Amino acid sequence: MATETTNESGIIRGGQFIVKETNPQDVFTPEDFSEEQIMMKESVTEFVDKEVVPHKERFEKKDYALTEEVMRKAGEMGFLGVAVPEEYDGLGMGFVSTMLVCDYISGATGSIATAFGAHTGIGTMPITLYGTEEQKKKYVPKLATGEWFGAYCLTEPGAGSDANSGKTKAELTEDGKHYKINGQKMWISNAGFCNVFVVFARLEDDKNITGFIVENDPSNGITLGEEEHKLGIHSSSTRQVFFNDCLVPVENMLAGRGEGFKIAMNALNVGRIKLAAACLDAQRRVISLATQYANEREQFKTPIAKFGAIRKKLADMATSAYVGESASYRAAKDIENRIHIRQEQGDEFATAELKGVEEFAIECSILKVAVSEDIQNCSDEGIQIYGGMGFSADAPMEAAWRDARISRIYEGTNEINRMLAVGMLVKKAMKGHVNLLEPAMAVANELTSIPSFDVPDFSEPLSEEMDMIKKLKKVFLMVAGSAVQKFGTELEQHQQLLIAASDILIEIYMAESAILRTQKNIARSSEEAQKEQIAMSQLYLYHAVKIIQNRAEEGIASFAEGDEQRMMLMGLKRFTKYTNLPNIVALRNTIADKVTDSNAYPF
Numbered sequence: 001m002a003t004e005t006t007n008e009s010g011i012i013r014g015g016q017f018i019v020k021e022t023n024p025q026d027v028f029t030p031e032d033f034s035e036e037q038i039m040m041k042e043s044v045t046e047f048v049d050k051e052v053v054p055h056k057e058r059f060e061k062k063d064y065a066l067t068e069e070v071m072r073k074a075g076e077m078g079f080l081g082v083a084v085p086e087e088y089d090g091l092g093m094g095f096v097s098t099m100l101v102c103d104y105i106s107g108a109t110g111s112i113a114t115a116f117g118a119h120t121g122i123g124t125m126p127i128t129l130y131g132t133e134e135q136k137k138k139y140v141p142k143l144a145t146g147e148w149f150g151a152y153c154l155t156e157p158g159a160g161s162d163a164n165s166g167k168t169k170a171e172l173t174e175d176g177k178h179y180k181i182n183g184q185k186m187w188i189s190n191a192g193f194c195n196v197f198v199v200f201a202r203l204e205d206d207k208n209i210t211g212f213i214v215e216n217d218p219s220n221g222i223t224l225g226e227e228e229h230k231l232g233i234h235s236s237s238t239r240q241v242f243f244n245d246c247l248v249p250v251e252n253m254l255a256g257r258g259e260g261f262k263i264a265m266n267a268l269n270v271g272r273i274k275l276a277a278a279c280l281d282a283q284r285r286v287i288s289l290a291t292q293y294a295n296e297r298e299q300f301k302t303p304i305a306k307f308g309a310i311r312k313k314l315a316d317m318a319t320s321a322y323v324g325e326s327a328s329y330r331a332a333k334d335i336e337n338r339i340h341i342r343q344e345q346g347d348e349f350a351t352a353e354l355k356g357v358e359e360f361a362i363e364c365s366i367l368k369v370a371v372s373e374d375i376q377n378c379s380d381e382g383i384q385i386y387g388g389m390g391f392s393a394d395a396p397m398e399a400a401w402r403d404a405r406i407s408r409i410y411e412g413t414n415e416i417n418r419m420l421a422v423g424m425l426v427k428k429a430m431k432g433h434v435n436l437l438e439p440a441m442a443v444a445n446e447l448t449s450i451p452s453f454d455v456p457d458f459s460e461p462l463s464e465e466m467d468m469i470k471k472l473k474k475v476f477l478m479v480a481g482s483a484v485q486k487f488g489t490e491l492e493q494h495q496q497l498l499i500a501a502s503d504i505l506i507e508i509y510m511a512e513s514a515i516l517r518t519q520k521n522i523a524r525s526s527e528e529a530q531k532e533q534i535a536m537s538q539l540y541l542y543h544a545v546k547i548i549q550n551r552a553e554e555g556i557a558s559f560a561e562g563d564e565q566r567m568m569l570m571g572l573k574r575f576t577k578y579t580n581l582p583n584i585v586a587l588r589n590t591i592a593d594k595v596t597d598s599n600a601y602p603f
């Protein structure tokens with residue numbers, strides 16, 4: 001397969017992983033955290049263990065004031081300002097550190113995860129990144145320190161996934177000093193206690209919406225609906241917000257007229273990768289609790305942790321958390337590197353950050369989908385391990401499961417993000433940013449050539465797995481390449497096919513990230529020291545291969561018939577074939593031993 005080289009600066013481009021081999025030394029892993037990052041992680045964890053965990057019951061009882069109180073304390077600790085430059089009273093930390101704080105602050109309850117994400121992400125970031133100097137000076141320091149809280153008003157009753165279709169209107173007043181905003185927003189996180197909204201509204205019949213910074217002043221035509229009754233995240237404030245002749249000074253327009261959709265989409269890119277981070281510690285905590293329960297709970301005079309059925313679950317749960325961490329921090333560092341390069345080339349912070357994240361928008365969507373579904377599965381199995389107690393609101397799994405559910409819906413639903421991931425990749429290929437065409441043609445040629453019968457040397461640890469990843473990339477190129485050829489720009493009408501291709505893309509990125517992390521760590525420790533990590537990388541890949549086989553088959557059958565179909569299915573068989581099928585049960589046992597011996601998620 002022809003492989004793509006890195007771009008001019010030697011730094012990988014977003015989406016390029018699908019055609020490029022990555023050297024394990026070039027990926028960032030959680031084991032690469034600096035002293036400062038480890039200290040930050042410990043300090044955030046300590047904060048959550050002290051301020052959130054002991055009050056979990058209150059969080060389930062819709063104690064909105066408690067959320068506000070914890071958020072204010074998080075502000076005092078500096079956690080709300082990690083992504084804000086120092087000149088606006090933030091800590092100005094790098095992208096990886098901002099991911100890390102989001103990861104560890106979010107693990108104990110989805111209420112804080114959502115309040116934190118809405119405030120620091122979509123509430124503050126649009127002003128930090130798109131605001132004028134005056135706007136930034138006026139609002140960002142207050143938001144970075146938690147003196148003020150922010151919220152983001154994009155969604156409307158009639159405008160959800162179709163975010164640019166909102167009906168909220170902004171109209172310039174006769175004296176030219178204000179915009180008058182009228183409209184209704186819904187599902188607004190933090191609405192109940194925020195001081196400032198980022199609001200999107202349309203001027204006249206503009207094609208695109210425009211962003212505004214609107215202070216929450218009830219005397220200025222702003223009213224709130226009642227708190228929504230939600231399945232989960234019970235202490236996250238979610239309300240409708242009504243704007244009735246709300247006057248906003250003209251200087252509070254964010255970026256230019258009609259720039260709102262761009263702001264909204266770019267804010268979502270960051271929001272998506274941070275949402276993946278926000279689902280990681282939730283998984284670690286669920287796994288640790290489920291392990292402790294399984295070690296203590298006895299049935300048939302045996303701790304249930306000794307039963308194969310339970311060990312399988314613990315192994316799969318730990319594996320998904322390990323893989324999610326691997327992929328999230330890999331992408332975070334790629335983004336951070338990209339931001340640095342842009343800054344070195346003269347971009348100011350805001351442009352560098354926006355462009356850096358935008359470059360990896362495909363990975364952001366992949367992570368949002370993958371990790372939000374992992375926490376859902378993980379908490380579901382957590383309930384199962386707890387048995388009847390899992391179903392009880394007095395045990396922690398019930399809330400974890402309900403809280404996990406929202407992550408598949410907000411920041412763009414998982415359906416939208418699945419389609420975006422492939423759609424953006426195809427667009428990048430068309431722009432020449434990622435060379436998909438040549439590798440796809442090489443795969444097409446390979447399908448008609450005689451396969452090699454050489455037995456490869458797989459003596460190096462994870463070398464067969466890396467070889468499998470290369471082959472899985474061919475599956476993606478075969479399916480997506482043929483689909484693009486068949487349908488051209490009509491491809492977006494074939495959503496089931498897009499989703500199948502997206503699942504293949506997602507599985508490849510996740511599996512490859514785990515293998516690369518483990519390979520990097522084997523090189524700096526030993527195969528023995530990474531025994532369980534090797535097992536997790538292999539186990540995940542095995543599942544990924546099965547998913548990919550299934551989705552590719554679905555995709556191929558949807559557009560190819562007769563000889564063409566037979567040829568592609570044969571290719572699929574060749575590209576998903578193991579030389580040495582791993583012993584999956586033994587892998588799970590290796591992982592489960594480590595998890596149960598540690599009585600917690602140990603990686």
Ligand SMILES: Cc1cc2nc3c(=O)[nH]c(=O)nc-3n(C[C@H](O)[C@H](O)[C@H](O)COP(=O)(O)OP(=O)(O)OC[C@H]3O[C@@H](n4cnc5c(N)ncnc54)[C@H](O)[C@@H]3O)c2cc1C
Pocket residue numbers: 118151152153154155159160161162186187188189190230238406409410411412413414415416495
């Ligand atoms: C608790 C909570 C907090 C939220 N916080 C905020 C916030 O702070 N600020 C804010 O602005 N919004 C917020 N939202 C709104 C959230 O972003 C939207 O709910 C989400 O974008 C989906 O929009 P929708 O609910 O209108 O669903 P819809 O867009 O109506 O989607 C319904 C279903 O149809 C699917 N669908 C829609 N369009 C397509 C398509 N083109 N192709 C295929 N499938 C499609 C979706 O994937 C979904 O499964 C929040 C929502 C919740 C529930």
